[in-house]
Amino acid sequence: MEGIHDMGGFEGYGALDFSPNEKPHVDHRWQALAGAAMFALLRSGRTNIDAHRHRIERIDPTRYLPIGYWGRWLAAVEVAMVDQGIADGEEIEAELRRQGHEPPQSAAPPRLHPVVALETRDNAPGFLRTVDRTPRFVVGETVTTLPDPPHHGHHRLPRYCRGRQGVVARVYPTFTFPDAVAHDEGERPVHVYAVRFEATELWGQDADPAQHCHLDLFEPYLSPVPSDPRPDNPVPYNPVPDANIESS
Amino acid sequence: MSHHHHDEPHGHHLHGSELADAQTIRAQALEAVLIDKGIMTSTEVDNYIETWNERIGPLEGAKVVARAWADADFRARLADDATNAVGEVGVNPGRLEHLEVVMNEPGVHNVVCCSLCSCYPWTLLGLPPGWYKSPEYRSRIVREPRAVLAEMGLDVEDRTTIKVWDSSSEVRYLVIPERPAGTDDLSEDELVDLVTRDSMIGVARITPPGQS
Numbered sequence: 001m002e003g004i005h006d007m008g009g010f011e012g013y014g015a016l017d018f019s020p021n022e023k024p025h026v027d028h029r030w031q032a033l034a035g036a037a038m039f040a041l042l043r044s045g046r047t048n049i050d051a052h053r054h055r056i057e058r059i060d061p062t063r064y065l066p067i068g069y070w071g072r073w074l075a076a077v078e079v080a081m082v083d084q085g086i087a088d089g090e091e092i093e094a095e096l097r098r099q100g101h102e103p104p105q106s107a108a109p110p111r112l113h114p115v116v117a118l119e120t121r122d123n124a125p126g127f128l129r130t131v132d133r134t135p136r137f138v139v140g141e142t143v144t145t146l147p148d149p150p151h152h153g154h155h156r157l158p159r160y161c162r163g164r165q166g167v168v169a170r171v172y173p174t175f176t177f178p179d180a181v182a183h184d185e186g187e188r189p190v191h192v193y194a195v196r197f198e199a200t201e202l203w204g205q206d207a208d209p210a211q212h213c214h215l216d217l218f219e220p221y222l223s224p225v226p227s228d229p230r231p232d233n234p235v236p237y238n239p240v241p242d243a244n245i246e247s248s
Numbered sequence: 249m250s251h252h253h254h255d256e257p258h259g260h261h262l263h264g265s266e267l268a269d270a271q272t273i274r275a276q277a278l279e280a281v282l283i284d285k286g287i288m289t290s291t292e293v294d295n296y297i298e299t300w301n302e303r304i305g306p307l308e309g310a311k312v313v314a315r316a317w318a319d320a321d322f323r324a325r326l327a328d329d330a331t332n333a334v335g336e337v338g339v340n341p342g343r344l345e346h347l348e349v350v351m352n353e354p355g356v357h358n359v360v361c362c363s364l365c366s367c368y369p370w371t372l373l374g375l376p377p378g379w380y381k382s383p384e385y386r387s388r389i390v391r392e393p394r395a396v397l398a399e400m401g402l403d404v405e406d407r408t409t410i411k412v413w414d415s416s417s418e419v420r421y422l423v424i425p426e427r428p429a430g431t432d433d434l435s436e437d438e439l440v441d442l443v444t445r446d447s448m449i450g451v452a453r454i455t456p457p458g459q460s
Binding site: 013014015020025035071081087092095099128156160173192196215216 | 271275276277278279281282285287288292294296297300301305345346348363364365366374375377378379381382385387388390391393394401406407408410412413414415418419445446
């Protein structure tokens with residue numbers, strides 16, 4: 001979708017607030033809760049990371065920035081709980097009323113936690129798939145990206161590289177296709193490529209000639225060059241039907 | 249050291265503390281429901297806080313970099329298949345879906361970002377720093393990396409090519425910075441101590457020993 005999340009190249013955000021080797025720190029318990037709850041949902045098989053990202057993309061853009069990174073996770077957790085039938089909105093509201101500011105007490109038994117949080121990933125199905133298919137493109141080949149967003153759902157084709165020509169720099173294995181997985185449309189694994197774009201191709205002739213940007217692009221986003229992807233030679237791409245996006 | 253999260257609100261709709269209070273209340277309700285449904289346990293959040301704040305960090309990545317400097321054969325294996333090669337320095341590759349390294353060298357500087365969300369090699373570097381997740385970095389680094397890096401204190405001369413790697417899939421990137429001069433006599437463990445987190449994202453060089 002064309003959302004505020006697709007930030008690459010947007011102007012006006014200003015200077016970075018940077019201090020060298022700043023140690024990242026979770027400052028508030030609710031931030032860790034947002035992360036812990038999402039990893040618990042992933043581990044339970046109730047959702048997947050692509051759907052999680054799409055829930056974040058769907059946050060009202062006027063709230064996306066003010067609530068910050070963990071605020072977006074927390075919002076996505078709540079939406080996932082409702083989406084996946086874990087609790088309806090009324091149940092959550094009732095809990096809010098019941099609880100006030102008191103932290104919840106639980107009789108659930110304590111559980112040993114893995115040393116590294118991301119071990120949750122070990123229990124999830126992951127993204128790599130073995131598919132007996134030859135990559136459509138080879139290193140060094142010039143490709144062009146879809147000129148428009150592939151569809152209105154979740155995808156990983158940033159606005160700033162659309163309709164641009166680049167060169168395949170690396171060919172990666174087959175990964176589950178986020179456009180399908182986020183919408184419960186199966187895995188449809190496809191090859192991923194690191195595609196190198198000259199800054200002048202992305203940002204115009206005045207751009208830095210000694211600057212490249214590589215993006216990891218899924219095969220359906222790419223077509224060979226020279227070709228005009230529209231209208232006589234349509235890109236062989238089967239977008240996710242809108243009806244399914246609306247219900248996700 | 250700053251504990252401020254730079255991607256956190258600057259008071260657009262609510263003052264920071266009001267927003268934090270609202271998030272706390274919301275989060276507590278969600279946690280109670282998730283515990284009630286058997287999806288989470290009551291100790292899980294505190295364990296994450298301890299893990300994220302105390303246990304994970306950039307040491308794993310630094311071990312990869314130091315070995316790449318010390319061992320040309322390892323460096324070649326890393327370039328060929330980083331996901332499996334990192335196992336040689338004790339990193340559990342099972343937690344990495346697919347890792348790629350990008351090597352800095354004279355005339356080439358690499359820098360990593362994620363413009364669409366904030367994808368980051370947590371397994372190797374720990375939690376992402378606030379600025380990495382900020383709209384400022386996500387929007388600007390792909391467009392004007394040389395200016396952004398200069399703001400961050402890293403001057404990359406005009407004739408050095410800057411390669412930005414925007415992590416738009418599940419592939420994760422680790423920058424192998426250039427080995428600083430004057431480190432020929434250092435052991436691999438001593439080299440590990442030189443490697444900084446920022447240099448492995450590509451927003452800093454490594455200071456030679458004895459300089460600051």
